[in-house]
Structure formats: structure tokens, C-alpha cells
Amino acid sequence: MAQDRPRHVVFDIGRVLIHYDPHLAYRDLIPDDEERHFFLSEVCSHEWNLEQDRGRPWPEAEAEAIARHPDRAEQIRAFRKRWHKMVPHAYDGSVAIMLGLIEADVDVTMLTNFAADTFDEAMEIFPFLERPRGVTVSGVIGQIKPDRAIYDAHVESFGLDPAKSLFIDDSEKNVEGARAAGWQAVHFVSAETLARDLAARGLPALPA
Known part of the structure; x- marks a missing residue:
């Protein structure tokens, strides 16, 4: 009509x-598929990233994730640094x-x-x-x-x-x-x- x-x-x-695929930024940093899946589902998860979509500043987001996983600080900071690789x-x-x-x-x-x-x-x-x-x-x-x-x-x-x-x-x-x-x-x-x-x-x- x-x-x-x-x-x-x-x-x-x-x-x-x-x-858009976050895995593309991490395949060389975290080659193991299971470990990379854990990182992107539990450390820098979709829900974590959604808060940046809501307006949370990246330094605050990184600090929150590093507080949960201090041994993964560089991997966490790589999310923003390597963002361009996620949109090829x-x-x-x-x-x-x-x-x-x-x-x-x-x-x-x-x-x-x-x-x-x-x-x-x-x-x-x-x-x-x-x-x-x-x-x-x-x-x-x-x-x-x-x-x-x-x-x-x-x-x-x-x-x-x-x-x-x-x-x-x-x-x-x-x-x-x-x-x-x-x-x-x-x-x-x-x-x-x-x-x-x-x-x-x-x-x-x-x-x-």
C-alpha cells in the first residue's frame, strides 16, 4: 500500500x-582460539565495550578491566589501540x-x-x-x-x-x-x- x-x-x-570483528585485532596477540574467545567474552566483552558505546571514556574502561585482570593490562589497552583492525x-x-x-x-x-x-x-x-x-x-x-x-x-x-x-x-x-x-x-x-x-x-x- x-x-x-x-x-x-x-x-x-x-x-x-x-x-566489525574484534577477533581481527587479537589474532596475533592471542593466537590460541580458546584463550582469545575467553578474553573477548570475559575481559573485554561485548557488554564491556557497550559501555563505551554509551559514552564511558576509554581510560575509565581500561582501568575497570585492568582491575579485574591486572595480568592482561597490555592486552586490554590494545582494544582501543588496535580498533582500526576490527573494521577492515x-x-x-x-x-x-x-x-x-x-x-x-x-x-x-x-x-x-x-x-x-x-x-x-x-x-x-x-x-x-x-x-x-x-x-x-x-x-x-x-x-x-x-x-x-x-x-x-x-x-x-x-x-x-x-x-x-x-x-x-x-x-x-x-x-x-x-x-x-x-x-x-x-x-x-x-x-x-x-x-x-x-x-x-x-x-x-x-x-x-
């Missing part, structure tokens, strides 16, 4: 537009889709869980991140997905109608968070499925 066609498309970034490339198919939407005059913004400083670094590595109308970065505003507040903040910042906004994220929890905030949302699996999801909603999509 025509009224269901989104007017705004909002992209997540990590694992939607750019690849973009996903060309989904980037092409995003740029195609922009070229077709669809309003495109981004909403991401990202530390403020690493997002600045990502902008330098991947200049296409400057192409959308703007971005809400969790570490800048102190709110993270899937909490309702970050979706509402994005709506307010960019003047969006939630019911006419389509959110794209690789995390099902974040997709459900967007839907709970009154948005349309799709779970990102691949550029091919994203192209089909967009076409089903009457939006232009490049072949991936």
Missing part, C-alpha cells in the same frame, strides 16, 4: 555497512544500496551504537559515512540501542515520522526496539535480502 512506503531510511553501521572493509553491496537511495532522493540517516572517538576514526576510514543527511551516535548522546530513548532522540533530531521510518540493523533486539518505538524495521542479513526488503516497500534498491 502506498501509505506504507517509508519516507525515511535509517541505517545501522557496524555489520550493516562496515565489517565495507560491505560493498549494502553501501551501494544506501548510496542508491540517496541518489534517488530518499531521506537517509544513520543510527549507531558507537563510541564517539572510534566513530570519528570510522568516518576517516570510510568517507561514504558522510553521505547520509546525518547520524545519531550513541556515545555522543549517552543512549544506546535498543533503549527507546535513542530512537526517540533520532526522530526528534532529524524530524522523522516514526511510522514512515524504516530502520535497518543486524541485531534483532535493535530491530525490535525500533518497532516498539513505532518504526518500521527490518533485520539485516545480507545486501541481497535488504534489496528485496526495500523493493517490497516500494523503495528503490540496486541489485546487490
Whole structure:
């Protein structure tokens, strides 16, 4: 139905537009797979890193982790120092889709869980991140997905109608968070499925 066609498309970034894998920064530092898995699940875990996405400064984060594992201080500090190794490339198919939407005059913004400083670094590595109308970065505003507040903040910042906004994220929890905030949302699996999801909603999509 025509009224269901989104007017705004909002992209997540990590694992939607750019690849992200913390293991890539540690394969030479911690060659053993089991030990590296322990480190990235118990020492510098996803939950630990999410606090930087919420705005916690890196020195505070490192101090907290070192207090728990003082024997791993250098490995802990390596997380920030080697962050660039965790984002080795973009996903060309989904980037092409995003740029195609922009070229077709669809309003495109981004909403991401990202530390403020690493997002600045990502902008330098991947200049296409400057192409959308703007971005809400969790570490800048102190709110993270899937909490309702970050979706509402994005709506307010960019003047969006939630019911006419389509959110794209690789995390099902974040997709459900967007839907709970009154948005349309799709779970990102691949550029091919994203192209089909967009076409089903009457939006232009490049072949991936």
C-alpha cells in the first residue's frame, strides 16, 4: 500500500555497512582460539565495550578491566589501540544500496551504537559515512540501542515520522526496539535480502 512506503531510511553501521570483528585485532596477540574467545567474552566483552558505546571514556574502561585482570593490562589497552583492525572493509553491496537511495532522493540517516572517538576514526576510514543527511551516535548522546530513548532522540533530531521510518540493523533486539518505538524495521542479513526488503516497500534498491 502506498501509505506504507517509508519516507525515511535509517541505517545501522557496524555489520550493516562496515565489517566489525574484534577477533581481527587479537589474532596475533592471542593466537590460541580458546584463550582469545575467553578474553573477548570475559575481559573485554561485548557488554564491556557497550559501555563505551554509551559514552564511558576509554581510560575509565581500561582501568575497570585492568582491575579485574591486572595480568592482561597490555592486552586490554590494545582494544582501543588496535580498533582500526576490527573494521577492515565495507560491505560493498549494502553501501551501494544506501548510496542508491540517496541518489534517488530518499531521506537517509544513520543510527549507531558507537563510541564517539572510534566513530570519528570510522568516518576517516570510510568517507561514504558522510553521505547520509546525518547520524545519531550513541556515545555522543549517552543512549544506546535498543533503549527507546535513542530512537526517540533520532526522530526528534532529524524530524522523522516514526511510522514512515524504516530502520535497518543486524541485531534483532535493535530491530525490535525500533518497532516498539513505532518504526518500521527490518533485520539485516545480507545486501541481497535488504534489496528485496526495500523493493517490497516500494523503495528503490540496486541489485546487490
